[in-house]
Amino acid sequence: MALGQKKTLLTKSTTEKIVIDGKFTETSWTNADVAKDFLMIEPDNGKPIAEGKRTEVKVIYDNSAIYIAATLYDDEPSKILSEFTLRDDFAVADHFGVLLNGYNDGQQEFRFFVSAAGVQQDGVYTETYGEDFSWDAIWDSHVEITNFGWTVEMRIPYAALRFPSEKKQTWGLNFYREIRRDRQQYSWSLLDRKIENESIQAGILEGIENIETPTRLFLIPYASQYFYSNTSQRTYGELRGGMDIKYGINDAFTLDAILIPDFGQTKFDNVELNLTAFEQQFTENRPFFTEGTDLFNKGDLLYTRRIGETPDYLTLADNETVIDQPSTIKLINAFKVSGRTKNGLGIGVLNAVSEKTSVHIRNNDTGETRLETLSPLTNYNVLVLDQRFRKNSSVSLVNTNVTRNGEFRDANVSALVWDLNTKKNTYNLSGNFKYSYVNNHFDLEDKKGTSAYFNLGETSGKYRYSIGGVYASDDFDNNDLGINFQNHYHGFYLNSSYRILNPNNIFNTFFTNLNNYVEFDNRTGRIQSGYSRLNFNTTDKKNDYYGFGATISPLKIYDFYEPRSENQEKFVTIPESFNAYFYFSSNYNRKFALDVNPFATKFNEKDRMNYGFVISPRYRFSDRLALIYNFTFNRQNNNIGWIAFDEDDNTIFARRNRITYTNTLQGKYSINNKMNFNLNVRHYWSFVTNHDILTLQDDGGFETNTTYTENRNSNLNLWNLDLTYSWWFAPGSQVSILYRNNSALFSREFNRQFESNFRDALNNDNLNHVFSISVRYFIDYNSVKNSRFYNSFTKPKTRERF
Template sequence: MHNLINYAWLPILFFFGNISAQETETTSQNFPKRSYTTVPIGAKEAPKIDGDLTEPAWNLVEWTTDYVEFEPDNATPPTEQTKMKILYDEKNLYVAFKCYQKNPATIEKRMGRRDDFPGDWVEINIDSYGDDRTGFSFTASASGVKGDEFISNNGNFDGSWNPIWYLSTKIDNDGWTAEMRIPLSQLRFSSADEQVWGIQSTRRYFNNEERSTWQPLPANPPGWVSEFGELRGIKGIKPQKQLEIQPYTVGQLDTYEAEEGNPFRDGSDPRLTGGLDAKIGVTNDLTLDVTINPDFGQVDADPGAVALDGFEIFFQERRPFFVENKSVFDFTIGSGADNLFFSRRIGRSPQGSAFGPTTAFVDQPNNTTILGAAKFSGKTKDGLTVGVLESVTAKEFADVIDADGSETEELVEPLTNYLVGRVQQDFNNNNSYVGGIFTSTVRNMDENVSFLHSHAYSGGIDFKHNWKERTYYVEGSAVLSNVRGNAQAIARTQTSLTHLFQRVDADHVSVDPTRTQLTGTGGRFEFGKGGGGDWRYAIGGNFKSPELELNDIGFLRQADDIRQYAVLRRLFNKPTSWYRRANARVNLSSAFDYEGNYNRIQYEIGGFINWKNNWWSDFGAAHKPRIFTNTFLRGGPRWRYNEENYIFFFSGTDQRKKLSFSGGTVQSQAKQDNFAFREYDVGLRYQPLNSLNLSLNVNYSENPSKTQYVTQQDFNGTARYILGAIDQETLSTTLRVNYNINPNLTIQYYGQPFIFKADFSDFNFVNDATAEDLNNRITHYETDQIRLENGEYRVDEDRDGTIDFTFGDPDFAFVQFRSNLVVRWEYIPGSEIFLVWSQGLNGIGDPRNSFSTIVDNQLLSQKPQNTFLLKATYRFVL
């Protein structure tokens, strides 16, 4: 393990040390904390929420103004000024804005769905906890579109939070006004008689793409919530215990092409279901969310993707119950998606299969039924964040008809209980926290699913400490996992792609077929500079032991991995004659495994420029002189790739314009043409009307390689790792259309065709997996050693006239089309009606065909599956 310190890091450490020493002598720009004092009003004095600020109640407080430009020209007077007033009563907070604009005709009144933030807008952020880390954001666009977000970790905005509140806007001769009523039940605050809340207000002036704030901020503040001003004068309000119940009903009809003789595919499947969601305020600080028989519809389907490396593809969570307050449960342990909690494990596709040698027809569920779920979360006045999530998924059976006509049921997923508990405690004037997490997956095992873990547990602790006005920070975490099951289940884990204990050249791991549990560890550590001045940097690392296993309720791509990284950024915040703002960055990263193998190092540079005309460019380049991987040969020896270089460049026009474009490319090339990657992206956005916008994105990529893994075969008692040259192409097009009749009635369309094809040739086998020269690493088969017959390659490697082994033709093409048309009507705040038409189609094409031929033969000629759905919800606020 002494080899894990790479000497290439020494100049980086020395450079960071110099930067740190220099900047300790420089103080960031300080702005005095502003304060606004509100007054109470009686219920009869409450202003009507109509955008007209003439009610007498508004005369009880003074306007606060003097907003200061935040972007692009920090700490200067804004082009147009803004005013704000705040009132309250025992049930509500009232906020009024007056947004001046010399020519009201230039106010951009674009429409959009909730949280779209179109056109001109103004918002208020409220830190009612007073913890300098969390807050509630309410945004009003000039067209009346609402935006609301929960703020966590001093600057992470979560748009999945959808509280009930009221808004009206108006255009007048001075500009435009916005009037809000925010029920106190939607906020969280202490029971103190006198409250002091943090507040911030931001205005977007669309014409100049300018942001101004009520509380002035430096160009790159060390956080968001921690820099708020103060709201004073709130006295005698009582915490509001929220109680909301939202039943729903769904009528659904699936239609598809009937399969002759298959009773499970007769052409249509109707169903009627119902369920209930509830939000219960246990205290003003803590909320219990409950869902029974939840419906998890979504507008955007998961994008098309194919992975030839064998790893699971990560898709974002989109289901509202799990998305809301998801930040409470996050516990990352490294780069990428690795996390102790990945909510898409709950309700996943059944992991068992009912197909057997005599199976004729199978009706297998696509997803596991979630019987119910409950989520208890919130933050106390003492700075304790709590999150507990409990969910139970049902036994799932597949209906099976055998060739002799007999009908049976096969268990494909057992009854499973999922539990996640998360805590974090703030201290040191909210500059530091410590936290912990515990996860549990417990299955009611049965013989048909004995390959699964019966129990899976993980736990961890994390911390973060900020100092010198949050300029510097240090953070880290440590995790422990334990999985249990029979010997079959644990052997399956040991030999999975995530672990590969069977690697032939690994001395530090080996498969033990008698083990019935695995215990692993992981963690990360990082320190850096997150605020003050124009420099930012971070240096850290993470580790995942070979036995670490999280995939029962978390996400882990690869264990047996140790990473180091360093990042340095220079910010250019002062606008010039040719840019509004810019940044430049330098990254260094390296990787090892637990045997001490030095697997990778990468150097990267890049930059971003927001040009004076509001166009933008993002660019970079990287050099990878050392690339080894333990997983490429799926249990075979460690594999070496050739040295790689890549560049990327993306740019776009002013996104505020009615018509805007974006595009870019990634170009990667390895030495000796070992592999390459070429990607091209083009995007178009068009808004012919304030109520209508369209976007089209096209992505095309090529990923040729001389050494794509195909299979492993036995040759004279030794393992043969068969590779091939691959011509790999991907094409996808994504179309989105949004028509907003008004802020509460919208029509949205999403459609994406996706085509992937892979054509193999020049088959070869591994000769010396770690040889520097590609010609020594592999040996090509000659034409007299391999031939294709009836979809199967037959190999006579020793040329003795006897076939040594065979493998299937790996060429394939995959085509997919997914679309959703959704009409959404929020007929009263919090209550909605959805009309949905979804289409889906999957097919296998001929990789020798062109994309246009595949579209004709596999997309246009097939009958897609259609889903028609009507969903109605009603939210009771008690």
């Protein structure tokens, strides 16, 4: 093959019914072209696959789907690893995958993997965000372990892909194989580790012509029954129902909609005792807002947890209490439309509407109550236009809008985003410019702000570097539909890195990077952040992982957020500091594996230090049963932080000690690749004792305060347990059963014994129990249309003769 020439595979059409059984007995496979000669990705980049482990793949297609047949030879079939897991968990197993790009634009791939245990994984790859396995498609696969290795047969319907409406299709194509026992990864078209963008290195799939794709209309109705109970009230039930709709507007654009959403079985949040000036950011666990959202993440303007979030608009008097405040605001509906034209223009629209929610507020002195709107009827909207060009670059326009009914705050944010790469993917110029506008109503001034970011870097080779800067004006605010912790600052960075591309005598992989960053307050010019960070990440010849690093902040920095004062020029002086960590993770191929991570930070201040460790043993009893335990300990000595404002509006801080224990246990038992039991347990205990009360001074220092006597110690005790059973009884159709119990206890007065706090978490009036059963059923319009039942009602009937 000539230098720079891409591998090409020619596919052929079939009218034969293909049974997905891993046996390849249909005659259509006989004359199909073969993709072979795989090359190693890691650890020895570019090395040809051994003859005893050769891999041969064929592709055919019809008007509804493409079909893949892979023969994966192995000279030691008895050693093929095949752990059963939940979907999208790669775990300890061999894998085969197909990577498809219907536009062949080098920027996005739909990736479909199946393990030697038959477990499916699927995700979307983009150059900017890497692999995103929150996306789930509906496709079919089957594997067979043989005396020469194993085989994979896959059917991927066109509904799971995106491609232009052209009579003759040219797709980007790659195949992937992982031989887990050797920790070796291979691809058909070489993924050169000198080049950061993987999609641009795909081969070519040709031969798909004149396909007449069926109507893409899928209905997924669901019904859920919930039972709730705690020690302070009787058990009660709730029946919910709704539907998801997926409609292919054409081969490129898709509409996803949810009617009467139900997110009651989503994973619990890992809540923490938050003593910072900023809110805690949570992972999005609701499938609708995680699946296929790569287009909507352009510009980092979208934090989907805002949709349905309980707001904090209410202003309460000291003697008032909210009686019935909900944890979330119910959604009425939500939809998203996304796709891309044949000219590379991606268009995305996401919209959600939450209902008006009111709460009762009680006057604790008189007992009287009043009704107050907690959240008005609210519309959330995101619009994205993303133009790709030259197979490796893009420019995007993004707009987010939140409109609240009545005299409530409205917000609008727009962004111009660019990601430009040289023809050989050697250099990258990326950045964005954002503009925010907030209509506050209530006689408050509207807010207008800007933010910007730029980056220039070398993105290929062993040595790489990047330089860039960030800026945010005083009034930049995208928090209505995004999340942003800071404004009124500007900063600059310089990063460099080195990696080996092939193993040496000591390491299979080696990567090191040096990051330098400095940030200034716009108004005063004071340094808000400044550090140099050196990290090393290595894998040895036994595939054990070692990571270690250090961060030095050599100058005093000034925190303008911790004072939490209306006087935005108040600040706290943070002394110089030094941080170091070490991370060890043994090879997960072993039945017993261990992760260890000690860390420490020393401040240039007497007795002020943070330290702790994480230890996480895991044991795989069999391919079906595994347990992972994680224990985290963190201690902060002589930490200084805000606690209150006194009656004279002085800012009160405290010198304090904080200790946090987090215990988690994860377990899984898989009956097969469709049925799984999963256990997720978390006990979190964090307490803070204040021992010196301080008043913040104008110079950022402190003066001892002897008059403030209110107890501001904190103790947070959290317990969560989820036990789930899931059964994928048909493609896209699932039964899930959940038992959950949880509690949350916060107090100012407490003891410091772990055993006592653990018992309190399990034995208290706030311990909640939830039992739920949910059934989702996937309906393909085409299957219904072709059924006898459907035809008996739709076909014209002949008149009977007498």
